[in-house]
Amino acid sequence: MSKIQFNKAFTQQEPIPETAKKRVMELLDSGRLHRYNTVGEELSDAALLEQDFAQYQGRKYCLACTSGGYGLHIALRAMGLQSGDQVLTNAYTLAPVPGAIHAAGGKPVLVEIDEHYHLDLVDLEAKAKSSNAKILLLSLMRGHIPDMDRLMALCNDLGLQVLEDCAHTMGGSWGDKKSGNFGQVAAFSLQTYKHLNTGEGGLVVTDDAEIAARLIMHSGSYMLYERHGAAPSPEVFENIRLISANMSGRMDNIRAAIGLAQLPGLDKNCQRWNSRYAILHSTIAAIEGLNIPVRDARESFVGSSLQFRPIGLDVGQIPGFIAACAAQGVELKWFGDDKPKAFTSRYDSWHYIDPMPHLPNTLRALEKTLDLRVPLTFNDADCHVIGAVIAQVTAEFMVR
Numbered sequence: 101m102s103k104i105q106f107n108k109a110f111t112q113q114e115p116i117p118e119t120a121k122k123r124v125m126e127l128l129d130s131g132r133l134h135r136y137n138t139v140g141e142e143l144s145d146a147a148l149l150e151q152d153f154a155q156y157q158g159r160k161y162c163l164a165c166t167s168g169g170y171g172l173h174i175a176l177r178a179m180g181l182q183s184g185d186q187v188l189t190n191a192y193t194l195a196p197v198p199g200a201i202h203a204a205g206g207k208p209v210l211v212e213i214d215e216h217y218h219l220d221l222v223d224l225e226a227k228a229k230s231s232n233a234k235i236l237l238l239s240l241m242r243g244h245i246p247d248m249d250r251l252m253a254l255c256n257d258l259g260l261q262v263l264e265d266c267a268h269t270m271g272g273s274w275g276d277k278k279s280g281n282f283g284q285v286a287a288f289s290l291q292t293y294k295h296l297n298t299g300e301g302g303l304v305v306t307d308d309a310e311i312a313a314r315l316i317m318h319s320g321s322y323m324l325y326e327r328h329g330a331a332p333s334p335e336v337f338e339n340i341r342l343i344s345a346n347m348s349g350r351m352d353n354i355r356a357a358i359g360l361a362q363l364p365g366l367d368k369n370c371q372r373w374n375s376r377y378a379i380l381h382s383t384i385a386a387i388e389g390l391n392i393p394v395r396d397a398r399e400s401f402v403g404s405s406l407q408f409r410p411i412g413l414d415v416g417q418i419p420g421f422i423a424a425c426a427a428q429g430v431e432l433k434w435f436g437d438d439k440p441k442a443f444t445s446r447y448d449s450w451h452y453i454d455p456m457p458h459l460p461n462t463l464r465a466l467e468k469t470l471d472l473r474v475p476l477t478f479n480d481a482d483c484h485v486i487g488a489v490i491a492q493v494t495a496e497f498m499v500r
Protein backbone atom coordinates (compact mmCIF):
# COMPACT_ATOMS: atom_id res chain seq x y z
CA MET A 101 0.00 0.00 0.00
CA SER A 102 1.34 3.44 -0.87
CA LYS A 103 2.32 5.66 2.00
CA ILE A 104 -0.05 8.49 2.91
CA GLN A 105 1.76 11.81 3.03
CA PHE A 106 0.89 14.93 5.03
CA ASN A 107 2.50 18.13 3.83
CA LYS A 108 1.65 20.99 6.17
CA ALA A 109 3.80 22.50 8.94
CA PHE A 110 2.84 21.76 12.55
CA THR A 111 4.32 25.08 13.63
CA GLN A 112 2.42 27.42 11.29
CA GLN A 113 0.14 29.98 12.96
CA GLU A 114 -2.69 31.91 11.38
CA PRO A 115 -2.04 35.49 10.27
CA ILE A 116 -2.42 38.21 12.90
CA PRO A 117 -5.73 40.13 12.45
CA GLU A 118 -5.73 43.22 10.20
CA THR A 119 -6.84 45.42 13.13
CA ALA A 120 -3.59 44.55 14.91
CA LYS A 121 -1.51 45.39 11.83
CA LYS A 122 -3.19 48.79 11.56
CA ARG A 123 -2.64 49.56 15.24
CA VAL A 124 0.97 48.37 15.15
CA MET A 125 1.67 50.71 12.22
CA GLU A 126 0.15 53.62 14.19
CA LEU A 127 2.34 52.74 17.17
CA LEU A 128 5.42 52.49 14.97
CA ASP A 129 4.62 55.88 13.47
CA SER A 130 4.20 57.36 16.94
CA GLY A 131 7.38 55.82 18.30
CA ARG A 132 5.61 55.45 21.66
CA LEU A 133 6.20 51.77 22.27
CA HIS A 134 6.86 51.86 26.03
CA ARG A 135 3.75 51.24 28.12
CA TYR A 136 4.27 54.32 30.29
CA ASN A 137 4.84 56.68 27.35
CA THR A 138 1.29 58.04 27.47
CA VAL A 139 -0.20 61.49 27.04
CA GLY A 140 -2.66 62.88 29.59
CA GLU A 141 -5.36 60.40 30.59
CA GLU A 142 -4.64 58.11 27.64
CA LEU A 143 -4.42 54.36 28.45
CA SER A 144 -1.60 52.52 26.71
CA ASP A 145 -2.27 49.38 24.69
CA ALA A 146 -0.67 47.37 27.52
CA ALA A 147 -3.14 48.90 30.00
CA LEU A 148 -6.04 48.25 27.63
CA LEU A 149 -5.01 44.60 27.29
CA GLU A 150 -5.03 44.32 31.10
CA GLN A 151 -8.47 45.86 31.23
CA ASP A 152 -9.93 43.64 28.52
CA PHE A 153 -8.36 40.43 29.78
CA ALA A 154 -9.49 41.06 33.39
CA GLN A 155 -13.00 41.48 32.02
CA TYR A 156 -12.77 38.39 29.79
CA GLN A 157 -11.47 36.28 32.65
CA GLY A 158 -13.82 37.72 35.27
CA ARG A 159 -10.99 38.70 37.64
CA LYS A 160 -10.50 42.05 39.37
CA TYR A 161 -6.86 42.62 38.55
CA CYS A 162 -4.58 41.80 35.62
CA LEU A 163 -0.95 42.49 34.83
CA ALA A 164 0.54 42.21 31.34
CA CYS A 165 4.22 41.24 31.36
CA THR A 166 7.01 39.75 29.25
CA SER A 167 6.20 36.04 29.44
CA GLY A 168 4.14 33.38 31.19
CA GLY A 169 7.23 32.05 32.97
CA TYR A 170 8.14 35.54 34.17
CA GLY A 171 4.54 35.98 35.38
CA LEU A 172 4.83 32.77 37.44
CA HIS A 173 8.13 33.96 38.92
CA ILE A 174 6.83 37.32 40.13
CA ALA A 175 3.51 35.76 41.20
CA LEU A 176 5.43 33.49 43.60
CA ARG A 177 7.20 36.53 45.04
CA ALA A 178 3.97 38.52 45.26
CA MET A 179 2.35 35.59 47.11
CA GLY A 180 5.07 35.85 49.76
CA LEU A 181 7.63 33.24 48.72
CA GLN A 182 10.91 33.71 50.59
CA SER A 183 14.30 32.54 49.42
CA GLY A 184 14.75 28.83 50.19
CA ASP A 185 11.02 28.09 50.57
CA GLN A 186 9.76 24.90 48.99
CA VAL A 187 7.05 25.05 46.30
CA LEU A 188 4.92 22.06 45.27
CA THR A 189 4.45 21.56 41.55
CA ASN A 190 3.54 18.86 39.00
CA ALA A 191 6.34 16.65 37.78
CA TYR A 192 4.73 16.80 34.31
CA THR A 193 5.16 20.36 33.08
CA LEU A 194 7.43 22.45 30.89
CA ALA A 195 10.90 23.61 31.97
CA PRO A 196 9.88 27.30 32.58
CA VAL A 197 7.67 26.17 35.50
CA PRO A 198 10.36 24.74 37.82
CA GLY A 199 12.54 27.51 36.33
CA ALA A 200 10.14 30.17 37.66
CA ILE A 201 10.31 28.60 41.14
CA HIS A 202 14.11 28.62 40.94
CA ALA A 203 14.17 32.25 39.71
CA ALA A 204 12.02 33.29 42.68
CA GLY A 205 14.52 31.67 45.06
CA GLY A 206 12.26 28.70 45.80
CA LYS A 207 12.90 24.96 45.73
CA PRO A 208 10.63 22.82 43.55
CA VAL A 209 9.07 19.78 45.23
CA LEU A 210 7.81 17.64 42.37
CA VAL A 211 4.47 15.88 42.82
CA GLU A 212 3.46 12.73 40.93
CA ILE A 213 0.86 12.79 38.19
CA ASP A 214 -1.66 10.06 37.41
CA GLU A 215 -2.33 8.33 34.10
CA HIS A 216 -4.75 11.14 33.13
CA TYR A 217 -1.92 13.72 33.41
CA HIS A 218 -3.50 15.18 36.56
CA LEU A 219 -1.77 15.95 39.83
CA ASP A 220 -1.88 12.91 42.14
CA LEU A 221 -3.75 14.18 45.22
CA VAL A 222 -2.44 11.43 47.51
CA ASP A 223 1.15 12.39 46.70
CA LEU A 224 0.24 16.08 46.97
CA GLU A 225 -1.04 15.59 50.50
CA ALA A 226 2.00 13.53 51.52
CA LYS A 227 4.45 16.09 50.11
CA ALA A 228 2.54 19.05 51.52
CA LYS A 229 2.86 17.42 54.95
CA SER A 230 6.51 16.43 54.60
CA SER A 231 7.70 19.79 53.18
CA ASN A 232 7.44 23.38 54.39
CA ALA A 233 5.68 24.44 51.13
CA LYS A 234 2.89 26.99 51.46
CA ILE A 235 2.24 27.27 47.72
CA LEU A 236 1.17 24.79 45.05
CA LEU A 237 2.13 25.88 41.53
CA LEU A 238 -0.48 23.87 39.67
CA SER A 239 0.61 23.41 36.08
CA LEU A 240 -2.30 22.56 33.78
CA MET A 241 0.14 21.05 31.35
CA ARG A 242 -1.22 20.44 27.84
CA GLY A 243 -4.60 21.72 29.02
CA HIS A 244 -5.48 18.74 31.25
CA ILE A 245 -7.70 20.15 34.02
CA PRO A 246 -8.07 17.90 37.08
CA ASP A 247 -11.12 17.78 39.39
CA MET A 248 -10.67 21.35 40.61
CA ASP A 249 -13.34 21.03 43.29
CA ARG A 250 -11.50 18.17 44.99
CA LEU A 251 -8.11 19.73 44.44
CA MET A 252 -9.10 23.11 45.88
CA ALA A 253 -10.85 21.49 48.88
CA LEU A 254 -7.66 19.54 49.65
CA CYS A 255 -5.48 22.66 49.26
CA ASN A 256 -7.77 24.55 51.62
CA ASP A 257 -7.50 21.74 54.19
CA LEU A 258 -3.71 21.73 53.81
CA GLY A 259 -3.46 25.53 54.01
CA LEU A 260 -1.86 25.76 50.57
CA GLN A 261 -2.16 28.83 48.34
CA VAL A 262 -2.62 27.88 44.69
CA LEU A 263 -0.93 29.54 41.72
CA GLU A 264 -2.42 28.24 38.46
CA ASP A 265 -0.18 27.87 35.42
CA CYS A 266 -2.75 28.37 32.65
CA ALA A 267 -0.30 28.48 29.74
CA HIS A 268 -2.41 25.79 28.00
CA THR A 269 -5.88 26.45 29.46
CA MET A 270 -6.72 29.99 28.38
CA GLY A 271 -10.38 29.74 27.37
CA GLY A 272 -10.89 26.45 29.24
CA SER A 273 -12.95 25.77 32.35
CA TRP A 274 -13.88 23.25 35.03
CA GLY A 275 -17.65 23.13 35.53
CA ASP A 276 -18.85 26.67 35.03
CA LYS A 277 -15.68 28.31 36.35
CA LYS A 278 -12.90 29.45 34.06
CA SER A 279 -9.48 27.88 34.43
CA GLY A 280 -7.41 30.55 36.17
CA ASN A 281 -10.19 31.53 38.58
CA PHE A 282 -9.60 28.82 41.18
CA GLY A 283 -6.28 29.76 42.81
CA GLN A 284 -5.25 33.05 44.42
CA VAL A 285 -3.30 33.88 41.27
CA ALA A 286 -3.08 32.54 37.70
CA ALA A 287 -0.57 33.16 34.93
CA PHE A 288 -1.17 32.81 31.18
CA SER A 289 1.34 32.73 28.34
CA LEU A 290 1.01 34.63 25.06
CA GLN A 291 3.97 32.85 23.49
CA THR A 292 3.51 32.10 19.81
CA TYR A 293 2.03 28.57 20.17
CA LYS A 294 -0.54 29.60 22.80
CA HIS A 295 -4.20 30.62 22.49
CA LEU A 296 -3.32 34.31 22.05
CA ASN A 297 -0.18 34.78 19.98
CA THR A 298 1.93 37.87 20.63
CA GLY A 299 5.23 36.09 19.99
CA GLU A 300 6.13 36.34 23.68
CA GLY A 301 4.14 37.72 26.60
CA GLY A 302 2.28 36.91 29.80
CA LEU A 303 -0.86 37.88 31.72
CA VAL A 304 -1.28 37.41 35.47
CA VAL A 305 -4.68 37.68 37.18
CA THR A 306 -5.84 37.79 40.79
CA ASP A 307 -8.64 39.16 42.97
CA ASP A 308 -6.23 40.00 45.80
CA ALA A 309 -5.46 43.73 45.83
CA GLU A 310 -2.15 43.51 47.66
CA ILE A 311 -0.85 40.67 45.50
CA ALA A 312 -1.88 42.68 42.42
CA ALA A 313 0.00 45.74 43.68
CA ARG A 314 3.11 43.66 44.37
CA LEU A 315 2.91 42.08 40.92
CA ILE A 316 2.75 45.48 39.27
CA MET A 317 5.70 46.84 41.29
CA HIS A 318 7.81 43.71 40.60
CA SER A 319 7.04 43.90 36.88
CA GLY A 320 8.89 47.21 36.73
CA SER A 321 6.21 49.88 37.05
CA TYR A 322 8.52 52.39 38.80
CA MET A 323 6.13 54.84 40.51
CA LEU A 324 3.89 54.87 37.42
CA TYR A 325 1.56 52.15 38.73
CA GLU A 326 -1.47 54.38 38.30
CA ARG A 327 -1.13 53.93 34.55
CA HIS A 328 -2.26 50.30 34.71
CA GLY A 329 -5.52 49.06 33.24
CA ALA A 330 -6.79 46.64 35.91
CA ALA A 331 -4.96 47.64 39.10
CA PRO A 332 -5.99 48.20 42.71
CA SER A 333 -6.41 51.77 43.98
CA PRO A 334 -3.25 53.80 44.70
CA GLU A 335 -3.62 53.46 48.53
CA VAL A 336 -2.95 49.71 48.21
CA PHE A 337 0.51 50.51 46.84
CA GLU A 338 1.45 52.74 49.81
CA ASN A 339 2.64 49.93 52.08
CA ILE A 340 4.41 47.82 49.50
CA ARG A 341 5.79 50.14 46.82
CA LEU A 342 9.16 50.76 48.48
CA ILE A 343 9.75 47.16 49.55
CA SER A 344 8.83 45.43 46.26
CA ALA A 345 11.90 45.12 44.03
CA ASN A 346 11.66 46.24 40.39
CA MET A 347 12.36 43.12 38.30
CA SER A 348 11.83 44.75 34.92
CA GLY A 349 9.54 42.57 32.83
CA ARG A 350 7.08 44.99 31.28
CA MET A 351 4.78 44.33 28.33
CA ASP A 352 5.34 46.74 25.42
CA ASN A 353 2.58 48.35 23.38
CA ILE A 354 3.24 46.48 20.13
CA ARG A 355 2.74 43.05 21.63
CA ALA A 356 -0.20 44.33 23.66
CA ALA A 357 -1.87 45.65 20.48
CA ILE A 358 -1.38 42.24 18.84
CA GLY A 359 -2.98 40.51 21.84
CA LEU A 360 -5.84 43.01 22.11
CA ALA A 361 -6.85 42.39 18.51
CA GLN A 362 -7.04 38.62 19.07
CA LEU A 363 -8.96 38.62 22.36
CA PRO A 364 -12.46 39.14 20.86
CA GLY A 365 -11.90 36.00 18.71
CA LEU A 366 -10.51 33.82 21.50
CA ASP A 367 -13.67 31.84 22.35
CA LYS A 368 -14.42 31.24 18.69
CA ASN A 369 -10.85 30.02 18.19
CA CYS A 370 -11.19 27.66 21.16
CA GLN A 371 -14.20 26.09 19.39
CA ARG A 372 -12.18 25.86 16.18
CA TRP A 373 -9.40 24.03 18.08
CA ASN A 374 -11.96 21.71 19.59
CA SER A 375 -13.55 20.80 16.26
CA ARG A 376 -10.11 19.84 14.90
CA TYR A 377 -9.34 17.96 18.12
CA ALA A 378 -12.64 16.05 17.86
CA ILE A 379 -11.72 14.69 14.41
CA LEU A 380 -8.22 13.71 15.51
CA HIS A 381 -9.56 12.20 18.73
CA SER A 382 -12.18 10.03 17.06
CA THR A 383 -9.71 8.84 14.41
CA ILE A 384 -6.86 8.08 16.80
CA ALA A 385 -9.07 6.55 19.51
CA ALA A 386 -10.38 4.06 16.94
CA ILE A 387 -6.90 2.79 16.00
CA GLU A 388 -6.03 -0.56 17.52
CA GLY A 389 -2.93 -0.26 19.70
CA LEU A 390 -3.42 3.41 20.55
CA ASN A 391 -5.06 4.88 23.64
CA ILE A 392 -6.27 8.34 24.65
CA PRO A 393 -7.07 8.88 28.35
CA VAL A 394 -10.77 9.63 28.95
CA ARG A 395 -11.58 13.17 30.11
CA ASP A 396 -14.15 14.16 32.72
CA ALA A 397 -17.41 15.66 31.40
CA ARG A 398 -16.92 18.69 33.70
CA GLU A 399 -13.66 19.60 31.96
CA SER A 400 -13.99 22.12 29.10
CA PHE A 401 -10.54 21.94 27.63
CA VAL A 402 -9.08 23.67 24.60
CA GLY A 403 -7.86 21.07 22.12
CA SER A 404 -4.78 22.89 20.87
CA SER A 405 -2.77 19.69 21.33
CA LEU A 406 -3.58 16.01 21.72
CA GLN A 407 -1.79 13.34 23.77
CA PHE A 408 -2.06 9.64 23.07
CA ARG A 409 -0.21 6.45 23.94
CA PRO A 410 0.84 3.66 21.55
CA ILE A 411 0.08 1.01 24.17
CA GLY A 412 0.40 -1.78 21.61
CA LEU A 413 4.09 -0.98 21.07
CA ASP A 414 7.14 -1.55 23.25
CA VAL A 415 8.89 1.56 24.52
CA GLY A 416 11.89 0.60 22.39
CA GLN A 417 9.73 0.89 19.25
CA ILE A 418 8.68 4.47 19.99
CA PRO A 419 11.66 6.30 18.37
CA GLY A 420 11.07 4.29 15.18
CA PHE A 421 7.32 5.00 15.30
CA ILE A 422 7.99 8.76 15.64
CA ALA A 423 10.53 8.64 12.79
CA ALA A 424 8.06 6.78 10.54
CA CYS A 425 5.29 9.33 11.25
CA ALA A 426 7.78 12.17 10.60
CA ALA A 427 8.77 10.60 7.26
CA GLN A 428 5.06 10.81 6.31
CA GLY A 429 4.87 14.43 7.48
CA VAL A 430 3.34 13.97 10.96
CA GLU A 431 5.36 15.52 13.77
CA LEU A 432 5.07 13.94 17.21
CA LYS A 433 6.80 14.78 20.46
CA TRP A 434 7.62 12.18 23.08
CA PHE A 435 7.26 13.17 26.72
CA GLY A 436 8.83 9.92 27.89
CA ASP A 437 12.15 10.48 26.12
CA ASP A 438 15.04 10.41 28.58
CA LYS A 439 16.94 12.87 26.38
CA PRO A 440 15.70 16.51 26.46
CA LYS A 441 14.87 17.62 22.91
CA ALA A 442 13.58 20.94 21.53
CA PHE A 443 10.74 22.09 23.84
CA THR A 444 10.34 18.74 25.55
CA SER A 445 12.13 17.49 28.63
CA ARG A 446 11.24 15.02 31.35
CA TYR A 447 11.45 16.21 34.98
CA ASP A 448 14.65 14.28 35.69
CA SER A 449 16.56 16.43 33.18
CA TRP A 450 16.22 19.48 35.50
CA HIS A 451 19.36 18.66 37.43
CA TYR A 452 19.29 21.79 39.59
CA ILE A 453 16.38 20.23 41.50
CA ASP A 454 17.93 18.92 44.68
CA PRO A 455 17.19 16.30 45.87
CA MET A 456 15.90 14.83 42.61
CA PRO A 457 12.99 12.53 43.45
CA HIS A 458 12.23 9.23 41.73
CA LEU A 459 8.60 9.41 40.58
CA PRO A 460 7.58 6.01 39.19
CA ASN A 461 3.94 6.93 38.46
CA THR A 462 4.94 10.00 36.46
CA LEU A 463 7.56 8.04 34.53
CA ARG A 464 4.96 5.37 33.78
CA ALA A 465 2.36 7.94 32.68
CA LEU A 466 4.86 9.63 30.36
CA GLU A 467 6.70 6.52 29.15
CA LYS A 468 4.55 6.17 26.04
CA THR A 469 2.99 9.64 25.89
CA LEU A 470 3.11 11.21 22.43
CA ASP A 471 2.04 14.76 21.71
CA LEU A 472 0.51 16.21 18.59
CA ARG A 473 0.16 19.95 18.05
CA VAL A 474 -3.13 21.08 16.52
CA PRO A 475 -2.54 24.45 14.82
CA LEU A 476 -5.55 26.38 13.51
CA THR A 477 -3.97 26.41 10.06
CA PHE A 478 -5.05 22.75 9.76
CA ASN A 479 -8.54 22.18 8.38
CA ASP A 480 -10.84 19.19 8.91
CA ALA A 481 -9.43 17.36 5.89
CA ASP A 482 -5.89 17.81 7.25
CA CYS A 483 -6.95 16.24 10.54
CA HIS A 484 -8.33 13.22 8.67
CA VAL A 485 -5.05 12.84 6.75
CA ILE A 486 -3.02 13.06 9.97
CA GLY A 487 -5.26 10.39 11.53
CA ALA A 488 -4.82 8.20 8.45
CA VAL A 489 -1.02 8.52 8.59
CA ILE A 490 -0.98 7.55 12.26
CA ALA A 491 -3.30 4.60 11.55
CA GLN A 492 -1.07 3.41 8.70
CA VAL A 493 2.15 3.66 10.71
CA THR A 494 0.56 1.99 13.75
CA ALA A 495 -0.68 -0.94 11.64
CA GLU A 496 2.81 -1.34 10.19
CA PHE A 497 4.43 -1.37 13.63
CA MET A 498 1.82 -3.67 15.19
CA VAL A 499 2.60 -6.49 12.72
CA ARG A 500 6.36 -6.31 13.30
Ligand SMILES: Cc1ncc(COP(=O)(O)O)c(C=O)c1O
Nearest residue numbers: 167168169194196241267289291
Ligand atom coordinates in the same frame (compact mmCIF):
# COMPACT_ATOMS: atom_id res chain seq x y z
C1 LIG B 1 2.99 24.53 30.71
C2 LIG B 1 3.74 25.80 30.50
N1 LIG B 1 3.83 26.66 31.51
C3 LIG B 1 4.49 27.83 31.39
C4 LIG B 1 5.09 28.20 30.21
C5 LIG B 1 5.84 29.48 30.15
O1 LIG B 1 5.35 30.35 29.21
P1 LIG B 1 6.31 31.40 28.46
O2 LIG B 1 6.95 30.67 27.33
O3 LIG B 1 5.38 32.48 28.05
O4 LIG B 1 7.30 31.84 29.48
C6 LIG B 1 5.01 27.34 29.12
C7 LIG B 1 5.62 27.72 27.82
O5 LIG B 1 5.47 27.13 26.81
C8 LIG B 1 4.31 26.11 29.26
O6 LIG B 1 4.21 25.26 28.23
